[in-house]
Amino acid sequence: MNSSTTPIALAASVSDDAGLPIAAVERETGLGKDTLRVWERRYGFPTPLRDASGDRVYSLDQVQQLRLISRLLGIGLRPGKVVGLDQATLQDLLTQRSPVQNTVLSKTKSPSSGADLVIGDLLHAIGAHDPHTLRYSLSHAQLRMGLAPFVTDLVAPLTTAVGEAWAQGRFEIFEEHLYTEVITGVLRHAIASLALQPVSQGPKVLLTTVPQEQHSLGLLMVEALLALEGCTCVSLGTQTPLSDIVEAAQAHQVDVVALSFSNLHKAAVVRASLRELRAQLLASTALWVGGACTALYQWPVAGISTVQHLSGLQPLVAQWRHAN
Numbered sequence: 001m002n003s004s005t006t007p008i009a010l011a012a013s014v015s016d017d018a019g020l021p022i023a024a025v026e027r028e029t030g031l032g033k034d035t036l037r038v039w040e041r042r043y044g045f046p047t048p049l050r051d052a053s054g055d056r057v058y059s060l061d062q063v064q065q066l067r068l069i070s071r072l073l074g075i076g077l078r079p080g081k082v083v084g085l086d087q088a089t090l091q092d093l094l095t096q097r098s099p100v101q102n103t104v105l106s107k108t109k110s111p112s113s114g115a116d117l118v119i120g121d122l123l124h125a126i127g128a129h130d131p132h133t134l135r136y137s138l139s140h141a142q143l144r145m146g147l148a149p150f151v152t153d154l155v156a157p158l159t160t161a162v163g164e165a166w167a168q169g170r171f172e173i174f175e176e177h178l179y180t181e182v183i184t185g186v187l188r189h190a191i192a193s194l195a196l197q198p199v200s201q202g203p204k205v206l207l208t209t210v211p212q213e214q215h216s217l218g219l220l221m222v223e224a225l226l227a228l229e230g231c232t233c234v235s236l237g238t239q240t241p242l243s244d245i246v247e248a249a250q251a252h253q254v255d256v257v258a259l260s261f262s263n264l265h266k267a268a269v270v271r272a273s274l275r276e277l278r279a280q281l282l283a284s285t286a287l288w289v290g291g292a293c294t295a296l297y298q299w300p301v302a303g304i305s306t307v308q309h310l311s312g313l314q315p316l317v318a319q320w321r322h323a324n
Helices: 007-012 020-029 033-043 061-072 087-097 097-107 114-127 131-145 146-167 173-193 215-229 243-249 265-280 308-321
Strands: 056-058 204-208 232-235 256-262 286-291 304-307
Touching: 007 286, 020 033, 020 056, 020 061, 056 061, 061 087, 061 146, 114 131, 114 146, 114 173, 131 146, 131 173, 146 173, 146 215, 146 304, 146 308, 204 243, 215 232, 215 243, 215 256, 215 308, 243 265, 256 265, 265 286, 286 308, 304 308
Parallel strands: 204 232, 204 256, 256 286, 286 304
Antiparallel strands: none
């Protein structure tokens, strides 16, 4: 959701006899260059052409397939089950795996709850290219609901619904970018509007992602909930090298490092990264991880706390304060 290439720019960069270079495919899909090369050898997909310099170039059809594959990996499917499937099959799998979001997105079904009605209206504003209505509706919902329910009950499912709409071809990248920019502004304003605590309650939390993790909206939702709990947050944005995370944690004297993982990485890579980071951080620095990556919860790593749902942040903060 944080790709910097819009469909217009993307189309302008591809001629009839060429395609996207691997760096652009990485930005468009969130799939790392090494992952694409491994899949090419292991599964025979993708099947890039070569440009005059011998570098890989990928057709737009293959990029769309890779986008769908990326979404399916994000909801728990294994690469071996989906890599190389055609677009129609991938979209069918996505529909089967996401019945709630597809009910919300359906134009022929009536939403089943008040929250679905609000989400349906917001999706309509995105599709109608109406940032004013989108911003007003989100800001009004935040004031009416309060920040914590707004994040957990509206922003989280809406973000999932927007992602599904993009994967199924209902939204273009520029429409997804519109949503990301608007909701980022709304959340930043809400965080800035919180009354500052006279004395920081702790913990002081460093927020970021490891390399190849480009999604920042999840971090912002976590930051909003932590700020509401009176925590001090230091956000580094996305894709911070492990060594820099360690240096930043020491420089800012944080109590906690919090990382978000999607399901794009192999489980072994995630576990190795976490073990390395845990070994390099001070023993007194807690390490919290969360996100859609199933490996986080299937194979716990000693000294690391997992937060599978946003609702788990408040108990974790309370536990830290009790221990300190």
